[in-house]
Amino acid sequence: MNTTGLDGFSLLDETWRAVTPDAARRMLIAAVQAFADKGYHATTTRDIASLAGMSPAAVYIHYRSKEELLFNISLVGHETSLALLSSIQGDGAVQRLRNAVATFAGWHAEFHTTARVVQYELGALSPEHHAEVAELRRQIEQRMRSYIADGVEEGVFDVPDLKGATLAVLSLCIDVARWYQPSGKRTPDEIGAMYADLVLRMVRPT
Amino acid sequence: MNTTGLDGFSLLDETWRAVTPDAARRMLIAAVQAFADKGYHATTTRDIASLAGMSPAAVYIHYRSKEELLFNISLVGHETSLALLSSIQGDGAVQRLRNAVATFAGWHAEFHTTARVVQYELGALSPEHHAEVAELRRQIEQRMRSYIADGVEEGVFDVPDLKGATLAVLSLCIDVARWYQPSGKRTPDEIGAMYADLVLRMVRPT
DNA sequence: CTTAGCTCTAAGCAACCGCTTAGTATGGAG
DNA sequence: CTCCATACTAAGCGGTTGCTTAGAGCTAAG
Numbered sequence: 518m519n520t521t522g523l524d525g526f527s528l529l530d531e532t533w534r535a536v537t538p539d540a541a542r543r544m545l546i547a548a549v550q551a552f553a554d555k556g557y558h559a560t561t562t563r564d565i566a567s568l569a570g571m572s573p574a575a576v577y578i579h580y581r582s583k584e585e586l587l588f589n590i591s592l593v594g595h596e597t598s599l600a601l602l603s604s605i606q607g608d609g610a611v612q613r614l615r616n617a618v619a620t621f622a623g624w625h626a627e628f629h630t631t632a633r634v635v636q637y638e639l640g641a642l643s644p645e646h647h648a649e650v651a652e653l654r655r656q657i658e659q660r661m662r663s664y665i666a667d668g669v670e671e672g673v674f675d676v677p678d679l680k681g682a683t684l685a686v687l688s689l690c691i692d693v694a695r696w697y698q699p700s701g702k703r704t705p706d707e708i709g710a711m712y713a714d715l716v717l718r719m720v721r722p723t
Numbered sequence: 724m725n726t727t728g729l730d731g732f733s734l735l736d737e738t739w740r741a742v743t744p745d746a747a748r749r750m751l752i753a754a755v756q757a758f759a760d761k762g763y764h765a766t767t768t769r770d771i772a773s774l775a776g777m778s779p780a781a782v783y784i785h786y787r788s789k790e791e792l793l794f795n796i797s798l799v800g801h802e803t804s805l806a807l808l809s810s811i812q813g814d815g816a817v818q819r820l821r822n823a824v825a826t827f828a829g830w831h832a833e834f835h836t837t838a839r840v841v842q843y844e845l846g847a848l849s850p851e852h853h854a855e856v857a858e859l860r861r862q863i864e865q866r867m868r869s870y871i872a873d874g875v876e877e878g879v880f881d882v883p884d885l886k887g888a889t890l891a892v893l894s895l896c897i898d899v900a901r902w903y904q905p906s907g908k909r910t911p912d913e914i915g916a917m918y919a920d921l922v923l924r925m926v927r928p929t
Numbered sequence: 930c931t932t933a934g935c936t937c938t939a940a941g942c943a944a945c946c947g948c949t950t951a952g953t954a955t956g957g958a959g
Numbered sequence: 960c961t962c963c964a965t966a967c968t969a970a971g972c973g974g975t976t977g978c979t980t981a982g983a984g985c986t987a988a989g
Contacts, residue, residue, distance in 0.1 A: 555846070556762065556764055556846065556847075558762055558764035558765040559764040559847070637843065637901075640761070640762065641762075641765070677920075678917060681909075681917050681921075682921070684902065685895060685917075685918065685921050688895060688898040688899075688901075688902060689891060689894060689895055689898070691898065691901075692894040692895070692897065692898040692901075693894075695843075695894075695897075695898075696890065696894060703887070711884060711887050711891075712891065714883075715887075715888070715891050715925050718924060718925045718926075718927075719921050719924045719925050720924075721924075
């Protein structure tokens with residue numbers, strides 16, 4: 518019998534494995550699910566606590582406020598996706614951009630629950646916390662831009678507007694978190710591969 | 724002196740011109756601004772009323788509930804963007820897809836306030852209202868797909884996965900509402916033109 | 930065993946929420 | 960003028976919100 522309302526095993530565990538103690542992690546995972554499902558403002562601290570199988574007051578043992586829960590999710594989520602994007606390898610700019618887009622888009626599908634909170638609940642962060650996360654977002658953009666710029670320098674990409682193309686590529690990947698449904702036909706890997714193809718078509722020379 | 728908190732002239736007026744009486748329209752425009760700014764759930768009926776320069780109770784003279792305000796916005800917003808996408812003209816599939824993407828992406832920039840509510844607050848609609856709007860969204864997808872399919876039939880596009888490509892194109896345009904800022908360098912028209920270029924690159928034959 | 934410290938719950942507080950009610954001002958019809 | 964419908968406000972109701980308080984249960988060091 519599962520009294521927490523959370524699956525016994527979840528992909529979310531992978532992202533939040535480092536969070537301790539156990540109850541704090543369960544609370545965080547419950548918050549991710551609730552925020553992703555209904556949005557930050559529509560989620561009550563009672564929702565989170567009951568998803569985690571605890572009393573409403575238990576939230577405040579591990580977190581100062583509901584907003585701090587969101588900040589923790591947002592911070593770890595951004596750090597994870599930046600780390601993922603920074604670890605891209607491949608032989609030549611074409612391979613690297615292919616891997617970058619496949620990985621980044623695929624992450625937004627596979628971890629769409631986390632990604633939804635990361636991408637669409639930024640506005641609920643306090644100004645200080647928002648600024649901290651914004652810096653990570655700038656680094657993510659810079660990484661993606663450098664993968665495209667590399668191909669331009671190598672002469673294998675034709676990109677009239679580097680900043681605009683970067684924006685479009687990131688936008689494409691990020692929006693996966695909005696429309697992706699696990700019940701859909703495509704797997705996260707297939708979405709990643711398809712998007713990598715589409716992006717390479719966008720930047721290939723005439 | 725402006726006591727309503729709304730600009731004397733606003734692009735929003737264009738979309739909501741048909742809404743009467745005057746107070747009902749002002750209330751609706753105030754709701755669009757508040758919902759776009761903070762999200763549906765973070766907006767109180769007092770916020771809306773005070774933006775419209777009226778008392779909290781005045782909301783309920785013209786609308787049954789806060790959700791009905793959202794539904795009105797969502798319905799008119801979807802109908803407007805569907806009408807826009809349906810009116811696309813052009814000589815040949817290349818021109819038509821170019822116009823379609825430029826128009827649709829441009830609308831999401833120019834009317835980003837409305838578009839944000841339309842695209843990101845669907846989840847706050849009642850099940851009945853959501854179903855009604857979902858039908859319009861299906862028609863929008865079908866329109867965009869047909870513009871791409873036309874080019875495939877004409878033999879001027881190379882699209883391995885029609886449904887996937889349609890999804891990506893719509894996704895690209897819709898996400899403009901998330902990142903667009905009027906203070907940015909690009910005008911809505913420039914964004915539309917750039918996106919039309921990127922999309923045509925995506926579907927052009929090798 | 931005692932005791933300190935951590936984790937948790939039951940109960941509840943002040944503030945705020947969506948929405949309603951009672952009543953006022955206005956303007957046009959008869 | 961009276962009468963009535965419409966559009967609005969002041970006040971407030973019941974319920975919910977984020978968060979706090981007081982205290983219980985458990986663990987482990989001394």
